[in-house]
Amino acid sequence: MTVFLVIIVIALFAVTIWQMSKIFDLSRSSNEVDSSQIANDKDNKTQAYLSVGFAIFFYGLMFYSFWNLSKFYLPEASSEHGSEVDTLMFITIIIIMIVQILTQALLYWFSYKYRGQKGNKALFYADNDKLEFIWTIIPVIVLAGLIIYGLFTWSDIMNINEDDDPMVVELYAYQFAWRARYSGEDNTLGKANVRFIEGVNQLGVDESDPYGNDDVITTELHLPVGKPVVFKFRSQDVLHSAYFPHFRAQMNVVPGMITQFGFTPSITTEEMRESEYMVDKVQTINEIRKENSIELIAQGEVPLDTYEFDYFLLCNKICGQAHYNMQMKIIVESQEDYDAWMAEQNTFATSMAPQ
Numbered sequence: 453m454t455v456f457l458v459i460i461v462i463a464l465f466a467v468t469i470w471q472m473s474k475i476f477d478l479s480r481s482s483n484e485v486d487s488s489q490i491a492n493d494k495d496n497k498t499q500a501y502l503s504v505g506f507a508i509f510f511y512g513l514m515f516y517s518f519w520n521l522s523k524f525y526l527p528e529a530s531s532e533h534g535s536e537v538d539t540l541m542f543i544t545i546i547i548i549m550i551v552q553i554l555t556q557a558l559l560y561w562f563s564y565k566y567r568g569q570k571g572n573k574a575l576f577y578a579d580n581d582k583l584e585f586i587w588t589i590i591p592v593i594v595l596a597g598l599i600i601y602g603l604f605t606w607s608d609i610m611n612i613n614e615d616d617d618p619m620v621v622e623l624y625a626y627q628f629a630w631r632a633r634y635s636g637e638d639n640t641l642g643k644a645n646v647r648f649i650e651g652v653n654q655l656g657v658d659e660s661d662p663y664g665n666d667d668v669i670t671t672e673l674h675l676p677v678g679k680p681v682v683f684k685f686r687s688q689d690v691l692h693s694a695y696f697p698h699f700r701a702q703m704n705v706v707p708g709m710i711t712q713f714g715f716t717p718s719i720t721t722e723e724m725r726e727s728e729y730m731v732d733k734v735q736t737i738n739e740i741r742k743e744n745s746i747e748l749i750a751q752g753e754v755p756l757d758t759y760e761f762d763y764f765l766l767c768n769k770i771c772g773q774a775h776y777n778m779q780m781k782i783i784v785e786s787q788e789d790y791d792a793w794m795a796e797q798n799t800f801a802t803s804m805a806p807q
C-alpha cells in the first residue's frame with residue numbers, strides 16, 4: 453500500500469512539473485508560442501460535450517444506484533416513532549434532490565451553452581436585486597420549514613411521556629460489550645458507580661441502595677412489544693454510542709453521565725422474520741453462505757451457520773480494537789414471553805448473595 457502511494461505521489465509530481473513547464477512556455481513572448489497549445493473553438497466544443505457527458509453519466513450512475521441498491525435500505529421501522537424519522541429523512545432527501553438536479557443541470561447547461569467561441573465576449577452584468585432576493589428568500593423559507601419540522605419531530609421523540617409509565621432499563625456499555633439492567637418490580641434502578649465494581653458486581657451497583665435489590669442484569673435485551681421503554685445509558689470507560697438501526701434510535705453513551713432515549717417497539721422479532729423483506733434478505737444471505745461453505749468444506753474447514761434475523765443493539769462510536777463486535781441481541785416479544793423470560797433471571801440481590 454505504501455509503495456502504491458509513493459508511486460502515485462511521484463507520478464503526480466511528474467505531471468505537475470510537466471504542466472508547469474507548459475505554462476512557462478505559454479508565458480513567453482507571443483511569437484515564440486506554439487499555437488497548437490491554445491484552445492480553439494473545436495477544443496472548446498469537445499470539452500463542452502465531455503462536460504455534459506460527464507453530467508449525464510454521473511446522474512445515470514446515481515439513479516441506477518438508488519434503484520439497484522434500494523434492497524439495502526433498512527426495513528420498515530420497528531418502533532412507534534420510527535416512521536416520523538423516516539418521513540423527515542424522505543422529505544429532506546426529496547428537497548435536496550430537486551435543488552441539486554436543478555442547480556447541476558443549469559451549471560452543466562451553461563458551461564455547454566457559453567463555451568469559449570472566437571469573437572464571443574462575456575456580458576458585463578453587475579447585479580440584480582430581484583434575482584438576489586429570490587435566491588435568498590427561497591432557501592430561507594425552505595430551510596426554516598425543514599428546521600422547524602425537524603425540531604417538532606425531535607421534541608416529539610425525545611420527550612418521554614411519564615403518563616405511559618415507561619419501563620426503565622439501563623444499558624451499560626464497556627469495552628467491548630453491553631449489559632442491560634432491568635429496574636425490577638419497583639421500576640426504579642438502584643444507584644450505581646464505577647467505584648463499586650468488584651467481583652461479580654460488574655456494573656458497580658450500590659449494594660446499600662434497596663432499589664437495586666430487584667434489579668436484573670442480563671446479556672440480552674428482551675422487550676415486550678407495544679410497551680414504552682426508557683433507556684438510561686451508562687459507560688464504564690470511553691465514549692460509546694447505542695445504535696438501534698431497526699428502531700431508528702441512537703444515543704451517545706458518555707462516561708460520567710447518564711443519557712437517555714425512549715421508544716416503543718412495535719414489531720416483534722418473529723413478525724420481522726416473517727416479513728417479505730426479511731424472508732428475501734435472509735434467503736439471499738443463506739445462498740451466499742452456502743456457496744462460501746462449499747469452498748470452506750473443500751479446504752477442510754467448518755461450514756458457515758445458516759443465518760437467522762435478529763435485532764441488534766450496536767456500538768456506533770469507534771471505541772477501540774473490538775468496537776466492530778460490540779453488540780447485544782434484542783428480542784421483541786409478547787408480554788407473556790417477556791414475563792416468562794424475566795421469571796428465569798436472577799435479581800442483583802440473589803447474584804450477590806454468598807454461595
Ligand SMILES: [Cu+2]
Pocket residue numbers: 625691692693767768769770771775778
Ligand atoms: Cu463502543
